Amino acid sequence: MTVFIIRRLAQSLIVLLAMSLIAFGGVYLIGNPIDILIDPNATEAERMAAEHALGLDQPLWAQYWHFLVNLLHFDLGKSFSASIPVSDLLLQRLPATIELTIVAFLVSFLGVPLGVIAGRRPDSLLGKTIMAGSILGISLPSFWIGLMSIIVFSVWLGWLPSTGRGDTITILGTQWALFTWDGIKHLILPGVTLALFNFALLIRLARAGMQEALMTDYVKFGRAKGLFERRVVWLHAFKNILIPIITVQGLELANLLTGALLTEVIFAYPGIGRLAIESIHFLDRPVIVGYMMFVVTTFVVINLLVDIVYGIVDPRVRYSGGGND
Amino acid sequence: MTAAVLNVEHLRTHYFTRAGVVKAVEDVSFEVRRGKVLGLVGESGSGKSVTGYSIMGLVDHPGRIVGGRILYNGTDLLALSEPEMRRLRGSRIAMIFQDPMMTLNPVLRIETQMVEAVLAHEPMSRQAARRRARDALGQVGIPSPDERLQAYPHQFSGGMRQRVVIAIAMLHNPDVIIADEATTALDVTIQGQILSEVQRLCQSHSTGLIWITHDLAVVAGIADEICVMYAGRVVERGTVDDVLDHPAHPYTFGLIGSVPSRNERGQPLRQIRGTTPSLANLPQGCAFRPRCFRANEICTNEPETMSISSRRETRCFHPLVAQPT
Ligand SMILES: Nc1ncnc2c1ncn2[C@@H]1O[C@H](COP(=O)(O)OP(=O)(O)OP(=O)(O)O)[C@@H](O)[C@H]1O
């Protein structure tokens, strides 16, 4: 297992390097950030001074080298546009995204029991209704659902706010909205909108898994032992369908944590995804690169976690050492 | 003669598929006596497993028992409610499946799977249930049962796994055990061990055993009585010696001829010509007609079961042994 983790970390280091190179090169290709950052009427001297201050006057390889050296000290540099450290910027935005992720994740987990119910009786009216709902949830684009829910719940009914984060309280220097009533109200619409796709996905995964599991011999043997159907379904079959669900949920969690770009933009929600979009507008290279580093790291960490959880759920993985992937 | 614990009378189990009605079991009758072994023989698809599931009350959708009676100590199982049936399953009537790799749940410890089987029928403390499980493992010849309880199925060999399954089936000293191809997936030496193990246990607990197999040689070694099935019907029934020495039905005759035997070494094996008919599309009259060397005009009618002697029946217009007049 340790060998496996070390190998994984080495691999992800390479990915990190590659990503930072791509980000650097990509921004360079799109344009010179200085054109966006300074007043178009600035003099040549002012421009040179600004370039010098941001280090943009050095050749690209030197800038990259500088970035790498700083990275070794866990320093992602300063934002071009906001002039504060990128890591501060990310940390500022992260709580909002984490809260949104938690809400969306919890809401979407409702799909699991629904999928199990549908999988047990796929031909019943209830089973068919659940399945139809999940098809809608998967095929309707989230921006459409987001806009519709704003129209209905914010504009027509006026029940829920449609933008921003609402009141927050400060805990350990970061802002959290999940602990204020106003904050919770602000989380509902984006949270549910964001949850819908994963909710529908979980219905399908659980339904397909359940249908398959219920045909296996171990389920039949469980029944032949005289177990209650409850136990056969919710222990024997359920524990087996968790394996594919965990895989997909790991990716989904990473997706949500790295920012639900579309949802955050629609609801003007100040999370990390919107930060990424904003920084691309400004060609704010340190932020873009920092954001990408964050994305890659999140994926690596979550994949590692998924592998560990695998071992807990599936004993066959545990003993083989998990090294052969 | 010992009384029958289980009487299957004119059992009919059909699958209502989209492609039509599959008559998987069509008029099957036999008796199981305490401490005796009934061999249920027939080629793949002849309805042996479905007969077993019918007795257990475990016929899956879209299947349904459409006729007949299954008398357990005189009570018709088909008239029981699901809770009543559950109490019998695994405690009075147990079933063992073909593939020990699939019968045990891969993600649960042996302990969990055994303790739950104990507790499903007898309320007791977990410690007591665990002791029961451990003793049962010891009884089927599993070394250091205390440790093995902690293991997962994949840590056992195929033969050991089947022993675990047998131990589970024997937990409540059932009156009847249905063993569905219980040794087919194992290699030959293990097969012999398991076979004699099961035989010994059933005899010492005077459990009636239904041994389902397509292998006549196995049946010859273990069974007291034989039922030969073809296309969902019992075509011949009698004591092992009678049936194997003097087969009455042409299909049984063919089956016996296709088993290699010592005194015919060097000669080509006889094979039954033709292939198993599709159950959805059976020939008119006797289902064996297209493959039968004795078929004639009359055989386009459906043959009824008739007795040849006491406890000896066949379903054929032209049996190969003399009929009583
Ligand atoms: N779920 C099902 N849906 C439709 N038909 C089924 C189903 N299960 C069984 N059958 C039908 O019942 C017939 C008998 O099946 P069964 O499993 O009892 O055969 P078997 O004698 O046990 O054969 P084998 O030696 O291959 O195990 C099969 O031909 C199959 O067509």
Ligand code: SF4
């Ligand atoms: S009834 Fe006719 S076709 Fe069927 S087995 Fe007997 S002889 Fe053959």
Ligand SMILES: [Mg+2]
């Ligand atoms: Mg079978």
